[in-house]
Amino acid sequence: MRTPLQRIRFGAISLASVLVISVIGFRLIGEHTWLESVWLVVVTISTVGFSEKSGEEPVFQAFMIFVILMGVSSAAYTCGGFIQLLLEGEVARALGQRKMTKDINRLDQHVVICGFSRLGSDLASQLKHRKIPFAIIDINDEKVRRANEMDYLAIKGDATLESVLEEVKIGNARALATALPSDADNVFITLTARNLRPDIQIIAKSEQESSCRKLRQAGADKIVMPHRAGAQQMERMISRPTTADLFELFAEASHLEMELDEIEIPDNSNLLNTSIMESGIKDQFNVLVVGVKDTDGRFHFNPRPEAPINKGDTLLVIGEMQSINQMKTAFGI
Numbered sequence: 001m002r003t004p005l006q007r008i009r010f011g012a013i014s015l016a017s018v019l020v021i022s023v024i025g026f027r028l029i030g031e032h033t034w035l036e037s038v039w040l041v042v043v044t045i046s047t048v049g050f051s052e053k054s055g056e057e058p059v060f061q062a063f064m065i066f067v068i069l070m071g072v073s074s075a076a077y078t079c080g081g082f083i084q085l086l087l088e089g090e091v092a093r094a095l096g097q098r099k100m101t102k103d104i105n106r107l108d109q110h111v112v113i114c115g116f117s118r119l120g121s122d123l124a125s126q127l128k129h130r131k132i133p134f135a136i137i138d139i140n141d142e143k144v145r146r147a148n149e150m151d152y153l154a155i156k157g158d159a160t161l162e163s164v165l166e167e168v169k170i171g172n173a174r175a176l177a178t179a180l181p182s183d184a185d186n187v188f189i190t191l192t193a194r195n196l197r198p199d200i201q202i203i204a205k206s207e208q209e210s211s212c213r214k215l216r217q218a219g220a221d222k223i224v225m226p227h228r229a230g231a232q233q234m235e236r237m238i239s240r241p242t243t244a245d246l247f248e249l250f251a252e253a254s255h256l257e258m259e260l261d262e263i264e265i266p267d268n269s270n271l272l273n274t275s276i277m278e279s280g281i282k283d284q285f286n287v288l289v290v291g292v293k294d295t296d297g298r299f300h301f302n303p304r305p306e307a308p309i310n311k312g313d314t315l316l317v318i319g320e321m322q323s324i325n326q327m328k329t330a331f332g333i
Contacts (some may be wrong), residue, residue: 063194116144174200190202265310288319
C-alpha cells in the first residue's frame, strides 16, 4: 500500500502525463490551436464542460472520453493523497496531544523542567535514568518537538505564566528546575512558582553573581551556576584527580555499577530503632553509610556504627545499584 507522499507523487506524474497527451491529442486529432487544446483539456478534466452535444467526429469524441476518464481519475487520486496526508497528520497530532495530556494529568511527585536547553536536556536525561517522572516547558517549537521525539513529556508555553505551570500539574510536583538562558526569566519563573506552591523545591540556574540574591529573594532553594561548577570540576581534576574520578563515577548516569544514593527513613521502615551496625546494611548488602542527615538538617559524616537510625533521617549510602535496591526492598523503603 502506497504512503500518502507516494500517492501524491504517482498521481501527479499520471495527471501530468494525461495533460501532455491530451493537449497533443486535441492539437492533432481535433486540429485545434495549442491554446484551444489547453483550454479543452482544462474544461474537460475540471468537468466544467463546453457543450452538451458534441458535433465532433467519433474519433475525437472517443479521445474526449479517454481524457475525461483518465484526467478525472488522476486528479481524484492525487487529491486523495493530499487529503490522506492531511488527515493522517492531524489525527496523529491529535492522538499524540491527547495521550500527552493524559500522561501529564497522571503525573505525581514529578519534576517540572523550564527550558530544554543543554542544561535542561542533560537534566532530563539524568532524571530518566533515575526513573523520576518529569515534564518540560519550552517556548521554542523546535525544542519541544525534539523533546517529544525523545519520548519526553513536553509542552510549548511561557513558563512565566501561572496557567502554563498549572498545565504541567505543578500542584503535584516535587520540584521545579528553571534553566532558561535569561536570569530575569528564571527569577520571574521562581517567583511565579513560589506563589503557586509555597512548599515546592525550586532549583534555579544563574549566569551572573548579581542574580543569585534576586533568585533567593524570589524563593529559590538552590542556585546552580554552570560556569562555577565547571571551574570547580576542572580544579578538582588538576589538584585531586582521583577525587575527580570518584565524583565523575557517581555523576555519570550511564554508569550502572556504583551508586551514591540518599534514603529517607519512613515511619514504617524496619530500620527504625536500630543502629547502623545492627541494621546489617554493610554486612548483608555491602552498602556503606557515609553520612546521615537528621530531621534538623544537620549532616553527620562517617557516623559511628552504634549511631541510631531515627524516623525522618536521610542516609547517604554508597554501593552497587542492585544492592541498594535490594536493601530498600528488604527494609520497606
